[in-house]
Structure formats: structure tokens, C-alpha cells
Amino acid sequence: MQIGYKLFAEAFTPQEMVRQAVHAEEAGFDFVEISDHYHPWLESHGHSGFAWSILAAIAARTERIHLATGVTCPMIRYHPAIIAQAAATTALLADGRFTLGVGSGERLSEHVTGAEWPVTGVRHEMFREALEIIRLLWSGGYRSYRGKHLSISDAQVFDLPDPLPEIAVAAGGPNAARIAAELGDALFVTEPRTDLVSAYTAAGGTGARYAEVPLAWARTEDEALAAAHEKFRFGPTGWKVQAELPNVRNFEAATRFVRVEDMADVFGAGPDVERHLAVAQQFVDAGYDRLALINAGPDPDGFFDFFEKELAGRVRELTPSS
Numbered sequence: 001m002q003i004g005y006k007l008f009a010e011a012f013t014p015q016e017m018v019r020q021a022v023h024a025e026e027a028g029f030d031f032v033e034i035s036d037h038y039h040p041w042l043e044s045h046g047h048s049g050f051a052w053s054i055l056a057a058i059a060a061r062t063e064r065i066h067l068a069t070g071v072t073c074p075m076i077r078y079h080p081a082i083i084a085q086a087a088a089t090t091a092l093l094a095d096g097r098f099t100l101g102v103g104s105g106e107r108l109s110e111h112v113t114g115a116e117w118p119v120t121g122v123r124h125e126m127f128r129e130a131l132e133i134i135r136l137l138w139s140g141g142y143r144s145y146r147g148k149h150l151s152i153s154d155a156q157v158f159d160l161p162d163p164l165p166e167i168a169v170a171a172g173g174p175n176a177a178r179i180a181a182e183l184g185d186a187l188f189v190t191e192p193r194t195d196l197v198s199a200y201t202a203a204g205g206t207g208a209r210y211a212e213v214p215l216a217w218a219r220t221e222d223e224a225l226a227a228a229h230e231k232f233r234f235g236p237t238g239w240k241v242q243a244e245l246p247n248v249r250n251f252e253a254a255t256r257f258v259r260v261e262d263m264a265d266v267f268g269a270g271p272d273v274e275r276h277l278a279v280a281q282q283f284v285d286a287g288y289d290r291l292a293l294i295n296a297g298p299d300p301d302g303f304f305d306f307f308e309k310e311l312a313g314r315v316r317e318l319t320p321s322s
Contacts, residue, residue, distance in 0.1 A: 004292035005295075007033065009049050021067075033069065044231075059093040069100060081155050083134060089159060100166070140160060142154050142156045180203075181203035210288065214228075215295055215296065216267045221269050228296035241254055281318055
């Protein structure tokens with residue numbers, strides 16, 4: 001079991017993301033993973049720094065903690081050749097402490113270049129090609145590739161780390177979980193779903209299984225739920241909504257009727273360690289062994305202190321209930 005911390009780049013400045021990563025290392029986290037979006041989800045978030053610059057700064061300021069994108073879409077806003085180079089450079093700067101988390105993206109951040117937002121089936125085709133291109137470029141030498149959607153021509157990534165970064169593939173359904181098994185090294189999810197683990201392992205996946213665990217620490221439950229509602233009320237809309245809406249105003253409208261009390265159905269909220277452990281247990285029971293803890297509460301430093309003194313040891317001791 002490894003325990004990570006989610007760097008929520010939409011709600012904080014780039015400088016604060018670096019500071020939190022350093023604090024996460026001091027508090028004993030094993031890894032941090034950072035969202036890679038062009039836009040925030042909600043107007044109230046107010047931030048969305050460039051993840052790759054933030055990762056480089058974190059690599060320079062830390063010594064032990066592992067870094068990951070959570071996650072990058074390597075095929076519309078970016079070209080996979082660029083991500084192959086960016087991930088290789090980040091792995092070198094971090095002395096091997098880097099995992100490339102990838103997914104098929106959301107319209108919110110990918111439409112900004114004016115590219116068409118494809119239907120799900122086409123996105124999965126593009127995603128496969130993107131991963132094939134990254135793997136090809138990481139094999140060294142000048143490479144060309146002609147796919148149905150994506151191509152490279154005489155491209156070479158000159159600075160390659162040894163070993164290469166692992167690729168963790170985000171899955172919201174069984175098809176993406178099978179892609180994770182076939183073209184990735186690990187699985188990445190945001191829900192405690194056993195069907196995704198089953199699809200991953202049935203397709204031959206044997207790697208780590210990452211999951212984001214929704215928590216909100218505060219001195220009172222009411223304060224924690226209010227903060228979770230402010231930051232993460234887009235979460236209950238589900239991936240069918242999150243992948244398709246094009247801008248922040250749409251998410252403000254879509255979340256208009258999400259209530260504060262609705263957040264209690266998802267988040268471990270408040271000061272009680274047992275509430276947080278109960279949420280984490282769901283993911284352990286579903287088969288996940290890399291837990292990235294989200295803190296939707298209002299006090300990041302308070303959460304780090306809570307983690308170090310009360311939560312860390314208890315989470316690491318969790319085992320499947322059955």
C-alpha cells in the first residue's frame with residue numbers, strides 16, 4: 001500500500017502547489033499527483049497552472065516523494081510526441097520519481113485549441129494511438145507512425161531516462177481498463193469500482209492500481225462539507241457530464257442543484273479519523289493499492305498535521321475486508 005496526496009491545481013496557485021508538495025513529503029506521503037487541466041471546473045476555483053512547470057519545480061524542491069500526473073490527456077490539447085518528451089524530461093529531473101498518468105480527457109480543457117471534441121469511441125481510438133506513439137518514441141531512435149488519427153514523422157526523444165516512467169491509465173469504464181492492461185503499466189480510477197479492477201486483470205493487467213480517495217478534513221463536519229461543496233460539487237455529476245461540458249459556466253449551471261449534504265454521500269468529512277478510514281476502506285476493498293488522498297477541506301496544513309498524527313498509520317494498515 002502506498003499513500004499519495006492529490007495536488008488540486010484548480011483551487012490553488014502554482015506556488016502553493018509546490019509548497020503543498022514539499023509539505024506532503026515532510027508529512028510522510030509516498031507520492032503526489034497533480035491534475036493537468038487548462039481550465040478549472042468552477043469559477044470559484046480561480047486557478048489552473050501548467051502542470052508540467054509545477055512538476056519541474058516540485059522535482060527540484062523534493063528528494064524522496066514520487067510525482068505523477070493525475071491525469072494528462074496526450075492527444076488533443078497536447079500531441080503524444082510532446083508528452084513523450086515532457087514525461088521523459090520530468091522523470092530525469094525527478095531522478096526517476098515520476099509516473100505518467102494519462103486519460104482520454106474532458107472537453108472542458110481539450111477544446112481550447114479549436115480541435116473537434118470526438119465521440120467516446122473515437123477518443124478511445126485516438127488514446128490507443130497516442131499511447132502507441134509514446135511507447136514508440138521511448139524505444140529510442142528516429143521514429144515515424146501513421147495512425148488513423150495521429151502521426152509522427154522522423155521524431156526522436158533524445159533525453160530518455162533509464163528506467164522509463166511507468167504509465168498509469170485512467171479508466172471510467174471496462175474498455176479503458178482493458179487499454180490500461182494492454183498499453184499501460186498501472187490503472188488509475190476515481191471510484192471504488194471492482195468491475196474496473198476485474199476488467200483490468202482479466203485483460204492481463206498486473207500493475208499498481210491507483211485511486212483518488214475523497215476526503216475533507218476540518219474541525220467540524222459542517223465546515224468540511226461546505227468546503228467540499230465549494231471545491232468538488234462537480235464530482236457528483238459523473239463522468240458522462242464531466243467529459244462533455246465545454247466551459248466553466250456550464251459546470252456552474254450543472255452543479256446548481258448539488259446540495260452541501262450531497263457531499264456527505266461521497267466524502268469522508270470532518271475531524272473524525274474513522275469517517276476518513278471508512279471511505280478509504282471502500283477503495284481497499286475494491287482492490288486498489290495506491291490511494292491518492294484528496295483534501296477538499298479548507299485547511300491544507302491542518303490536513304497534513306491530521307494525516308501525520310492520526311491518519312497515516314491507520315490507512316497503511318488497511319486490508320480488504322473480505
